[in-house]
Amino acid sequence: MSITVENLVVERGGKKVLHGISFTLAAGRISTLLGANGAGKSSTVMALSGAIPTASGTVRLGDVTLTGLSADAVRRRGVAMVPEGHRVLGQMSVEDNLLVAVLERGVNARREGLSRAFAIFPELEARRHQRAGDLSGGQKQMVAMAQAFLARPRFMIVDELSLGLAPTVVRRLAEALTLAAEDGIGVLLIEQFANLALGLASHALVMERGRIVFDGASETLRHQPDILHGAYLAE
Template identity: 55%
Template sequence: MTTTSLQIAELVVNRSGKQVLHGVSLNIPAGAVTTLLGANGAGKSSLVLAIAGVIAPASGTVSANGKILTGLRPEQVRKEGVAIVQEGHQVLSELTVLDNLRAAGSALSNQKLQSGIERMMVIFPELEAKLSSRGGDLSGGQKQMVSISQALLAVPQYLLIDELSLGLAPGVVKRLAETVQQIAESGVGVLLIEQFTSIALGLAEKAYVMERGRIVFSGSSQQLRDDPAILHSAYLA
């Protein structure tokens, strides 16, 4: 494993009195897309929330570039360069797009916030005409663009995206996938959780498969493309 990476080591997580992650280990290098695949209920979202500091692991560690993040609050994890895009295109429905972005960048100076918003309009020019629209009035694809923009305002070193394409039209998914690739090419390490395995494996260099809170495969995306039985087994478990 490289030192320039987000490392998850032997992570154990309990939720509602039940163990949902059983010693999970992953390595997410900078400048590349890594994908995590698995059926609903496999524990993928719990892993993202534990990495982000939203839920506390029972044991194990999360570190970014060698610095331990375990035990930090979510805002501290974000400050250390790890941002998440949660499942469900989450935006504040009653706020405008501009105010959603301002809320996400509230810890930034006015100058950095303004330059960050301008940068988001370059990444997602579709949003410029929607800056005064309510978050609740956006399409699913536009909401996902806002969600990704909110995470990118923090200028993260690592970006965790939980279900990029959930409920979105194929054309929008293709647009977002291209953006994820560009984000990785800019030097950001991306962990992509994605229901459409063809999209995920097309973007990612490294792939993990999770089954019932355990990593059951770790290898190249090409290996999974060559041997689909590995994925088939995990999704039927």
């Protein structure tokens, strides 16, 4: 199972921001998307998740075409988005935030889902009845990631994993992504700290001005940092 992106074009505000990009994301693998601010990373992940329309090109999950579907429809087909900003339903409890991800399932499935979430993030179990809006930024990110896990996705898209978080929290979140990949889930990670991203991912994409300028092994970027450096300078 893979996500295949072919000749994807996105326009925002009448301006082309993605210029026919193509790449493949594999199941059970962590890929990272790197590039300077304005390179097109956010437009790419929003297009993949159905949050913004595409002008042309296709996005497929296996044999299923995702292009043109709403964000909810894309999620139901197996692509879960963890957006930037540690977003939770602040007035609801931690437990209710998690149950939102499994509302359509039976009682046993919801119970199993909660157990799975607390096994991945034990920190949340002690706060299950706490208002989610009162959590720390790191705890909110754990809730957002746990929601994605509970959707039982085939792929997870994680936008800015470490933004504003303490290193100890980032390590916990990174461990969860590694666990996801070991479970066969494909992960696309967008991350401001290239060293962190390249340490987690085996596959890397580098964007520059709405185009993919590198698609290959993360190890290559670690050994040839000038490739990444050039992309950041280009902006």
